[in-house]
Amino acid sequence: MSEEFVDEFVKVESIFVRHRNCHLLRAHFSPMYTDYYLHLMQYGLRNEEPCDSMLKDLLAYFTLYLVARPWAEQHAWTVNLKSPGPANLFVTGSSLTESVVGRAFVNDIRIPENNLFYAQMYKDGREIRSSVIDIKGDTPAEWVEEFYQQSEQRLARCLELPDECFTMVTAQPDADEEWLGSLTVDMMKEIDSVEETKLLETRKFKFNCGCNIGRILPTLKAMEDKLDELFAGEKSLEVTCPRCGAVYPVTRDMIEKKDGE
Numbered sequence: 001m002s003e004e005f006v007d008e009f010v011k012v013e014s015i016f017v018r019h020r021n022c023h024l025l026r027a028h029f030s031p032m033y034t035d036y037y038l039h040l041m042q043y044g045l046r047n048e049e050p051c052d053s054m055l056k057d058l059l060a061y062f063t064l065y066l067v068a069r070p071w072a073e074q075h076a077w078t079v080n081l082k083s084p085g086p087a088n089l090f091v092t093g094s095s096l097t098e099s100v101v102g103r104a105f106v107n108d109i110r111i112p113e114n115n116l117f118y119a120q121m122y123k124d125g126r127e128i129r130s131s132v133i134d135i136k137g138d139t140p141a142e143w144v145e146e147f148y149q150q151s152e153q154r155l156a157r158c159l160e161l162p163d164e165c166f167t168m169v170t171a172q173p174d175a176d177e178e179w180l181g182s183l184t185v186d187m188m189k190e191i192d193s194v195e196e197t198k199l200l201e202t203r204k205f206k207f208n209c210g211c212n213i214g215r216i217l218p219t220l221k222a223m224e225d226k227l228d229e230l231f232a233g234e235k236s237l238e239v240t241c242p243r244c245g246a247v248y249p250v251t252r253d254m255i256e257k258k259d260g261e
Helices: 030-042 051-068 140-152 177-181 185-189 213-221 224-231 252-256
Strands: 010-017 022-028 074-081 087-094 099-105 116-122 129-134 156-161 165-171 197-207 236-240 247-251
Touching (some): 051 099, 051 140, 051 156, 051 197, 129 140, 156 185, 213 252, 224 252
Antiparallel strands (some): 022 165
């Protein structure tokens, strides 16, 4: 098979900016966006604007955030928007699975008094750690910067460059915060030639949920005593993955089969 037809990962560079004591994350997200749109097309889904663009930007900054964190952690963000909206934007993923996934919800949304940013972290079977903050910005870049300021207690700058390249720079101990706060797109374009940088690592990611009918059926099997109510006289029903929106047809026989059959 020709190389041009091989699925590509998004390759995220983790870079230390010497003398500024800052951590730079960057990647081109075109491969992930291709997977995202192929996923929507496969299941007949469509995200209208502005949700589509906001979800894509949030996926990008969330992926960069994962690379700023230890490998073994799994994270999830939910942005509950009053405006623009109402909408819920959900993203989750992990470096261990080399995958991120996201979904926009626009129906039956609880409308908050203020826009809210929920963050969750799970690691090694420990209790889930959660936080929630009010956000005032209008863009995913501003939301993530506010999240860093309030939850991480440090500065971060999120900037989009041409060709679907996203960057995030975060403050480390003794960071040059004045320089960090002044960063612009033009400065980011020239950072390798102007600043002393060191590549720390590279991680790769795809847009992929990992859901399948085998993972969904156990949940339905727990409702075996309510099948009449569940199917309501229909021969089959459609079950939607809450993480990615994928739709799976399920028949009564599939649920009634005993384990091991």
